[in-house]
Amino acid sequence: MSSRELVVLGTASQVPTRRRNHNGYLLRWDREGILFDPGEGTQRQMLLAGVSATDLTRVCVTHFHGDHCLGLPGLIQRLSLDRVPHPVPVHFPAGGARYYDRLRHASSFHDVTDVRAEPVGFDGQRFEIGAGVLEARRLRHPVETYGYRLVAPDGRRMLRDRLEAYGISGPAVGALQRDGHLDLDGRRVPLAAVSEHRRGQRFAFVMDTGLCDNVFALAEEADLLVIESTFLSEDAALAAEVGHLTAAQAGRVAAESRVRRLVLTHFSQRYPDPERFAAEARERFDGDLVVADDLTRVPVPPTA
Template identity: 55%
Template sequence: MRELVVLGTASQVPTRSRNHNGYFLRWDGEGLLLDPGEGTQRQMIHAGVASSRVTRICLTHVHGDHCFGLPGVLSRMAVDGVEHPVHLHYPASGEAVVRALVGVAGGGVDLRLHPHGSAGEIADGLDVVPLHHRIETYGYRLREPDGRTLLPERLAAAGLSGPAVGELQRRGRVGAVRLDDVSVPRPGQRFAFVMDTAPCAGAEELAEGADLLVAGSTFADDDADLAADYRHLTAGQAGALAGGAGAGRLVLTHFSSRYPDVAHLADQARARAGEAAVVAAADLDRFPLPRRRTREAGGR
């Protein structure tokens, strides 16, 4: 199962209806907790996300609204008797903050610390790319390998069925029939997480071809000067990011408390998002990842 559970959607200041931001991504056997702000432990209870489901915790940066929920989550995992290793990924420059937060939690979890200081793959299929914020910040991308979709009519025409099909998939060829002859490319699914940042090449790299793109939309386009000062995206910039990258769905979040209603932010993003579906997230929303796309040979 692959699904994004939104635990909170506020930015620096929570509101009556929006908790500090936090996100849980179910990805097959992995459970990634992204940017757990204050109150994340309680939001997980409301969302029905058991602490035992968390296998990785990913921090984009160490501003409080993105990490101050970490001690509570770790404490809950200890109380729940979570036995599997939990991997914590974070920018290397935030080491002192992370160790202080982990120290407050008091232990009891097999926590593995993984600081990173440059772009690259930090776990199987999980990449980080630098963003442009006021402190060292990274976005995350989770991807599966590209594959191929078998076409039944081509298999039948080639006279292949049963065990021969399995052999074809393993070896890439059975007799004169190649795997490419009876299949089309299938892009692997991609999830991208682009939080606090001004527009930058790193955000574009992360968003490229994402089936599901989560992006901060802290300010309305009318407040572009504020967005530039704080190095955040406006709604329109988030939409342009999705549209330029060919993303399938854009989930807007990390809203400033100055906007009690964010419908106009979704409209501003939608106007620049091209074919991407746009939604302004609310706390406890769920977004299943779409079915994998099949690409015809020679097509996009």
């Protein structure tokens, strides 16, 4: 199993269907398990997907419309029921703090887990987390809404032919990576001589929004972009009115932002054929495209 993958828990829009649960997306990223937008039924979907409460290290809520947050009370209570031993920060729009407080304490339970409110207070706010930098960008929707972008630190890729040319192998490689150089037979070999720059992987999560500059900023050069495509182009006027994207707009964002793998989700129940979303997006984007289904697992593409 990939150490960096998206586990899709729900893909519906405002109204769930027989095949699609309300929203829920778990990003496994090394030791982090970041849950985005837990809608109703998230606990059950976690069970079906083989995700435990202890897998969760962080929760990100884009906004406080019910299909993106009404699973939060049960989820928080489950963290305590399972006695999750580590802190679990929750990010959400600061302007919706009253909704978070109500959801956090929606009913009586034995509250023993360290669930920490870490609201997003401004456009571009960044949080340093174990996986890298988590950035929040304000989106265009009738209520305060943020998208999220995770950027892992840059690193170095070791080049086997150069290592062999210098006669470096085994534990010496680790020492070279740790110290940035290696003294070998009276000469110093710098790390740059046997490696090349490797860009950190990037993940973007864009939910309910009209098309705006921050959608492109979040998606820029993402290795994996998860983006709503609630409507098809035939309903573009309605999408703009209620602050949502069409599949064609999602495809345009991915193409112009040089996205490597595009995941479409958050589908309106009015469209029975999911392939129509794929067809529209492919008119703009010719890269790797996934039309998400509940319980789908999507690996983050490895660094090229």
